[in-house]
Amino acid sequence: MSLQPAFVADDGGLDYDRILTEAIPIAALIGLFAAVSLPAFLLGTFFGPSGLGLLFFLVGQFVLAVGGGVVLLHVVTQALRIHEARTAPDQ
Numbered sequence: 001m002s003l004q005p006a007f008v009a010d011d012g013g014l015d016y017d018r019i020l021t022e023a024i025p026i027a028a029l030i031g032l033f034a035a036v037s038l039p040a041f042l043l044g045t046f047f048g049p050s051g052l053g054l055l056f057f058l059v060g061q062f063v064l065a066v067g068g069g070v071v072l073l074h075v076v077t078q079a080l081r082i083h084e085a086r087t088a089p090d091q
Helices: 016-047 051-087
Strands: none
16 A cells, blocks of 8 residues: 555645645635634624523534534545555556
């Protein structure tokens, strides 16, 4: 098993197209979960330090935590897919 970097072009430099292809879906997932959690944080700010405000802040934190898990699962899945594509025998 080789430990070569996954994003090296044929000329030895970085393959920027491949990097962008992998980075854009990750950025989209992060943006999606940030946008979904934003209303909860805004409502929590609107209601202030009351019980309802605390509840909205907790919902926002929960959405961000779930989003972080989803992004992590996506990154691991993509890494496994890239690894399998690199180690698969040519057919």
